[in-house]
Amino acid sequence: MLTCIIRYRIDPTKHAQFRQYARTWGQCIPRNGAELIGYYAPHEGSSTLAYGIYNIDSLAAYEAYRARLASDPLGQENYAFAQTERFILSEDRTWVTCASAATEDSQ
Numbered sequence: 001m002l003t004c005i006i007r008y009r010i011d012p013t014k015h016a017q018f019r020q021y022a023r024t025w026g027q028c029i030p031r032n033g034a035e036l037i038g039y040y041a042p043h044e045g046s047s048t049l050a051y052g053i054y055n056i057d058s059l060a061a062y063e064a065y066r067a068r069l070a071s072d073p074l075g076q077e078n079y080a081f082a083q084t085e086r087f088i089l090s091e092d093r094t095w096v097t098c099a100s101a102a103t104e105d106s107q
Helices: 015-031 059-071 073-087
Strands: 002-010 036-038 049-056 088-094
Touching: 002 015, 002 036, 015 036, 015 049, 015 073, 049 059, 059 073
Parallel strands: none
Antiparallel strands: 002 049, 002 088, 036 049
16 A cells, blocks of 8 residues: 655645635545545645645556546546646655554564
């Protein structure tokens, strides 16, 4: 299992747009094959950092998921919304694996 952490730098005056974007991905991501952990908007501290986090089985599964997401009508609408509203200034993806889960080998 891989976890993708998307770090967004967003326009601090457009939190409402980011929240709408996040709610839409809340519908699209699970139905296209990834396990959504959540989208996180700024609350305290930085007003420009936001995150999206989801799990997927493998990088191969990710490629298939991305293709499904790109052809999903609501996904296409959400991409267009982000482009039109210009609330995302940058985004970076980091892939991690869980290192703290107990396994039979570690017991």
